[in-house]
């Protein structure tokens with residue numbers, strides 16, 4: 001997405017981050033799955049080590065106001081990881097961060113098993129962790145079912161998200177992609193037109209998620225949310241900043257996601273919603 005969230009208005013940290021969450025906040029996700037069962041499948045006796053492997057450790061660098069980050073944060077909690085989150089606000093372009101992650105993006109996980117030790121891109125992170133820990137509930141193994149989840153996620157990242165970003169980033173105070181009207185010194189009217197065009201374009205891909213990918217099922221994943229559902233519901237959270245009129249199905253779908261995943265969803269969503277409430281309050285104070 002847009003490159004430097006870091007240059008978004010600083011108060012984000014206030015609204016979305018709890019003051020102390022800078023260093024490393026341990027989350028205590030409720031285990032909704034048993035991710036480790038397979039990961040821990042070393043021929044060891046049930047020692048303390050094997051026990052702790054039931055909640056595999058996970059290091060995440062993240063930004064609280066971001067739905068890309070919300071995606072991985074929800075997944076980590078729902079899948080029962082023992083996740084240590086580091087708030088990367090203001091640090092993504094530091095030499096230390098860039099040395100590990102030249103794309104300067106969050107979310108980023110650290111894992112010794114990875115060739116370069118780190119991984120970014122929310123969907124790739126969820127795919128990797130689901131593969132590694134055998135989390136079929138979130139990411140089915142059967143090729144045809146898995147392909148649908150992959151297709152939904154690629155469609156989201158390639159088609160829906162760019163519209164969502166163009167429609168919401170100006171209101172969120174996030175920088176836009178270089179080369180876009182929103183990023184240029186075009187007249188505010190042109191920027192506003194571009195934003196409206198992006199907003200109007202959201203309806204079509206959104207409906208595709210409903211009619212094609214869900215296809216009458218509660219979730220893209222069927223009865224249980226898949227990683228594609230986590231990616232979709234998180235993305236839709238941003239639309240509140242522009243008071244986008246979500247169709248009834250989408251409101252119900254988001255509520256169903258939150259009900260099904262409980263705190264695992266609500267906690268990271270609270271950070272995004274807190275940030276949105278903050279920018280909205282700033283905007284109304286200025287008008």
Ligand SMILES: N[C@@H](CCC(=O)N[C@@H](CS)C(=O)NCC(=O)O)C(=O)O
Nearest residue numbers: 001003004005066092105106121122
């Ligand atoms: N497609 C990526 C987008 C990641 C992304 O755009 N991350 C932004 C936050 S929304 C970021 O970390 N920006 C910080 C920077 O570029 O310095 C994903 O899904 O993970």
